[in-house]
Amino acid sequence: xTHLEALxxxxxxxxxxxxxxxxxxxxxxxxxxxxxxxxxxxIHAPTLCYSYGTFLIIxxxxxxxxxxxxxxxxxxxxxxxxxxITPPISLLMLGRAALRRDRxxxxxxxxxxxxxxxxxxxxxxxPRDLTRYGAGPSDEG
Amino acid sequence: MSAGLIxxxxxxxxxIALILSxxxxxWRMLRGPRAQDRVLAIDTMYINAMLLFLLIGMGxxxxxxxxxxxxxxILGFVTTVCAAKFLxxxxxxx
Numbered sequence: 001x002t003h004l005e006a007l008x009x010x011x012x013x014x015x016x017x018x019x020x021x022x023x024x025x026x027x028x029x030x031x032x033x034x035x036x037x038x039x040x041x042x043i044h045a046p047t048l049c050y051s052y053g054t055f056l057i058i059x060x061x062x063x064x065x066x067x068x069x070x071x072x073x074x075x076x077x078x079x080x081x082x083x084x085i086t087p088p089i090s091l092l093m094l095g096r097a098a099l100r101r102d103r104x105x106x107x108x109x110x111x112x113x114x115x116x117x118x119x120x121x122x123x124x125x126x127p128r129d130l131t132r133y134g135a136g137p138s139d140e141g
Numbered sequence: 142m143s144a145g146l147i148x149x150x151x152x153x154x155x156x157i158a159l160i161l162s163x164x165x166x167x168w169r170m171l172r173g174p175r176a177q178d179r180v181l182a183i184d185t186m187y188i189n190a191m192l193l194f195l196l197i198g199m200g201x202x203x204x205x206x207x208x209x210x211x212x213x214x215i216l217g218f219v220t221t222v223c224a225a226k227f228l229x230x231x232x233x234x235x
Contacts, residue, residue: 016151023155
């Protein structure tokens with residue numbers, strides 16, 4: 001482990017602190033994913049991993065490689081920027097899909113996604129089945 | 142106890158914590174009552190694996206693990222978006 005011993009002691013301690021904090025926050029996000037009760041609570045927990053965990057570990061990696069190679073190593077910013085942009089998009093789409101699926105179950109469609117019919121071909125005044133309204137799926141887990 | 146040794150222990154702790162975290166998301170993926178829970182668990186697992194690759198690269202002093210981590214991040218995003226689109230519409234490309 002020559003490259004770890006070659007770092008300045010204070011910088012090594014700082015990098016160790018960043019790594020430990022980041023991985024602990026990622027672990028905390030997964031604990032929330034396991035322990036929270038409904039999907040709409042669960043979708044909040046992994047954002048700890050997405051934002052804080054990634055940010056701290058990327059900062060540690062950037063500091064370590066910059067000090068080890070004695071030049072600024074900034075390519076971890078690519079992952080940082082990517083993780084800044086994509087998780088809101090994917091989680092937003094997942095949340096909308098979950099909302100739609102829950103609404104379908106409440107309306108009695110029961111997991112079967114209706115075929116995509118253009119608005120011009122929709123039947124006139126088709127009634128919506130409301131007999132099972134309020135009987136949502138069991139989301140306890 | 143030198144600072145390099147402390148950093149080595151910290152990297153080991155971080156890798157064990159991330160493996161535990163992957164195991165928890167795997168439990169949620171197998172257990173998850175509905176499909177959206179499974180997709181969320183897979184997304185979290187991708188990000189945890191990416192962080193694990195970054196940490197392994199730090200431990201080895203090897204820069205090339207960074208690129209595999211980037212590929213894993215991109216694949217995770219595409220997977221989640223496709224699965225969410227499929228759950229919402231029933232088809233991926235309309």
